[in-house]
Amino acid sequence: MFSLEGITNAIQNWLYNTFNPSWALVFECLIVILLATGLFAILGLVLVLMERKVAAHIQIRLGPNRVGPGGMFQTVADTLKLIMKEGLTPDLADKFLFNLAPFVVMIVAMLLLAPIAFARGFQIWDLNIGVLYVSAISSLSVIGILMAGWASNNKYSLLGAMRSGAQIVSYELSAGLSVLSIVVLSGSLQLSDIIASQENGWWLFKGHIPVIISFVIFIIAVTAETNRAPFDLAEAESELTAGFHTEYSGMRFALFFLAEYINIFIVCAIGATLFLGGWMPLHIGHWQAFNHIMDYIPSSIWFMGKTFFLIFLIMWFRWTFPRLRVDQLLNLEWKYLLPISMFNLILVTVIAILGWHF
16 A cells, blocks of 8 residues: 555654764654644645635635636735734733734644544654543643633623633533544554554444444534534624634734634544544455555545545535524533433443444
8 A cells, every 4th residue: 555654764764874863853853843834834725715615616606716726826815915914912902811822722733733644654643542632632722712812801702712612611522422432442542543443444334323423423513612603603703703813813813713724624634533544445344356446545645535525524514504502502512412422422332342343
């Protein structure tokens, strides 16, 4: 199977043969930082354009079509505009926390990249508690949002931040229980082990109906956690202007905007890893001929294809469903999703103990 493993091994061997171990580690870290920063920049441009094109297609219109071929440079023009905009700070704001908040949100997004396997052997850090790490670090993003809302000294920002805090803390429970169902079936918290457990079929297919229920709940929960419509109560334009980032402008606003799309990519990458096999090709049991043909498709293409399919699904939600009220949003979690998730986890545990999965 073609993979990026050979490239990473070649770079590592060259560094350790050329420099002493300490300097080789430093250079490895610098390469990772540069690649992560470049990935963030590219994803920001691509996902914003994708959002506009998907919205236009659903609403039967053209979308961006002036700047560049098919409007593909529209997001580049928007980025240049944001770079040139002046970053304003309200007079009565807590200036230190106000300036720190966007960086906290971005740092959390960068930390979440560590355990994700983008291709076979192409992973920053293969933690043995990867699922726990992702669950723990993702919950820290609410700190940056609350910090931004409080420090802005604006009632709309504070209301948006409090809504976001309640929303993220609530839906983390259902998302966590959905993820636990895959941990129970695979018997490991390590993402590489979870991917390896899907060599003869993705858990979405071989885990029966309870895993399908977990997948649906996971998609709903992460859509709410990333403050995406129809759960975008934290930045409801018709009620709160722009929510927690009302007072932000210029590049600080751009960091919040970028973090939203990066978080969408990360949660979809986690979903693809847990439920759809990550970089693993589509293998069906002992169909050797079919599985061999699937292996010819590079692992990075499998991973990106699955991830962007889930991103499209979340974007489809935004332009299909109307926004919920706050009480409806919390009722959906506490009265429906959480009880279903708890009962579903028991079913998955029974299936795992009795070995009823494929």
